[in-house]
Amino acid sequence: xxxxPPRSRGVIALVEDSCTSCMLCARECPSWxxxxxxxxxxxxxxxxxxxxxxxxxxxxxxDWSLCMYCGIxxxxxxxxxxxxxxAHAYGESDAGALLHERERLGDWLG
Amino acid sequence: MSPGxxxxxxxxxxxxxxxxxxxxxxxxxxxxxxxAVRTARDELGCTFFDWLTAVDELHDGYRVVCHLAVPPxxxxxxQVLMIRxxxxxxxxxxxxxxxxxxxxxxxxxxxxxxxxVVFADGTGGGLLLPPGFVGHPLRKDFVLASRVAAxxxxxxEPGESDASLADPxxxxxxxxxxxxxxxxxxxxxxxxxxxxxxxxxxxxxGVR
Numbered sequence: 187x188x189x190x191p192p193r194s195r196g197v198i199a200l201v202e203d204s205c206t207s208c209m210l211c212a213r214e215c216p217s218w219x220x221x222x223x224x225x226x227x228x229x230x231x232x233x234x235x236x237x238x239x240x241x242x243x244x245x246x247x248x249d250w251s252l253c254m255y256c257g258i259x260x261x262x263x264x265x266x267x268x269x270x271x272x273a274h275a276y277g278e279s280d281a282g283a284l285l286h287e288r289e290r291l292g293d294w295l296g
Numbered sequence: 297m298s299p300g301x302x303x304x305x306x307x308x309x310x311x312x313x314x315x316x317x318x319x320x321x322x323x324x325x326x327x328x329x330x331x332a333v334r335t336a337r338d339e340l341g342c343t344f345f346d347w348l349t350a351v352d353e354l355h356d357g358y359r360v361v362c363h364l365a366v367p368p369x370x371x372x373x374x375q376v377l378m379i380r381x382x383x384x385x386x387x388x389x390x391x392x393x394x395x396x397x398x399x400x401x402x403x404x405x406x407x408x409x410x411x412x413v414v415f416a417d418g419t420g421g422g423l424l425l426p427p428g429f430v431g432h433p434l435r436k437d438f439v440l441a442s443r444v445a446a447x448x449x450x451x452x453e454p455g456e457s458d459a460s461l462a463d464p465x466x467x468x469x470x471x472x473x474x475x476x477x478x479x480x481x482x483x484x485x486x487x488x489x490x491x492x493x494x495x496x497x498x499x500x501x502g503v504r
Contacts, residue, residue: 206454213450213480218443241454293363 195255196274199294200246204267207241210267211259219252220259223243248291250276250284271295301375308339309379321378329381330391333362337396341366342377345397348404350411352436357385358413362393362400383413392418408464410434439485442493 190196206285207224258295260268271294278284297320301315309332314321324332336342342364353360359382366375383390386388392415394401395447401419408415412432422429431438452461481487 206456209450209452212452213482215450218449218482220448221449222452223457223459224452224455225457225460239455244457 190272194272195257195270196272197250197270197276197294198248198253198255198257198260198291199269199271200248200288200291201267201269201295202243202246202288202292204265205243205246205267206267207243208264210262210264214258214262216256216258217252217254219249221247221249243288246288246291247285249288251281269295297375298373305336305340305377307337316378319376319378319444321380323380323382326381326383326390329360329379330393330396332379333364333393334380334396336364338375340377342375345399346376348393348400348407350407350413350434352434353382354409354436355385357405358383358388358411360390360407360413363421375404388413390414391416394419436484439491441492443482443485448485450482451479453480 198250207222209222212220212222222243224241224243226239228237228239257270260270273294276286297315297318302315302320305311305322306313309322309373311322311324311332314323322332344367345367346363346365348360348362351361353359355389359380362379364377364379366377368374381390388411390413392400392404394404394415395417403421404415404418405421405423407413408418408420409425409429410432411434425433433440452458
């Protein structure tokens with residue numbers, strides 16, 4: 187098999203630890219294929235000060251039956267939580283099975 | 297692209313050649329569109345018609361794009377050429393190239409119905425849309441009806457979920473609603489009530 191050319195687009199992988207549930211990718215996605223659920227956790231920092239609310243990721247899913255691989259989500263993520271992975275073999279016989287949750291999206295990381 | 301190809305293109309088409317990531321690209325005025333495509337076929341050997349499409353450039357107009365190639369012979373690398381022209385928005389008319397490449401007729405019919413670009417002396421007719429369809433779906437001002445009806449995944453704020461939005465007692469949803477912040481709306485999609493059918497007698501809301 188020949189080497190993949192530069193700028194090849196395989197599959198979009200999720201680096202879950204980097205995701206802050208900021209919703210930017212879901213809002214920029216022209217295909218509306220990114221689904222994010224999160225909940226807020228309010229904590230007073232151990233060093234004191236004002237209580238801060240951070241969002242904790244509950245669900246991150248990409249619907250590959252809608253995704254057009256434009257890569258806007260990868261470009262827009264301020265925390266590099268989404269990245270192109272070279273793999274591309276993940277066909278399904280059922281369109282519903284193309285909705286991949288975060289566990290599966292993390293599998294593409296090398 | 298191989299050395300010498302841009303120079304050959306520039307000479308044959310008498311136009312500036314741009315290097316788009318290794319792809320030779322030429323912009324011509326609408327009046328030279330069909331001549332440029334014909335010259336590319338006859339003098340540059342671009343006998344392979346790849347595709348023809350358009351781009352809605354908003355205030356700038358509609359850009360018609362054609363991708364041609366020289367079929368490789370004897371192991372030589374393939375040479376490709378992209379020719380573009382920009383049509384005014386209020387009168388997007390350009391000459392047809394179906395007489396140069398018969399296969400371009402299908403592409404022109406698709407561009408014609410999707411963007412409302414008129415190809416003078418083209419094969420005419422639509423290609424994909426049903427008869428009687430109103431509007432040009434690939435124009436950027438075309439409203440996608442299914443998007444007005446479908447829930448937008450980006451409507452949630454950080455810290456919200458589908459479940460919390462559905463549950464008014466949820467503290468997260470309550471906080472977002474109490475803050476009185478205007479909810480994000482998907483770009484290009486009118487608010488419910490601004491567009492589409494509404495109850496008879498109800499007033500039309502302000503169009504954004």
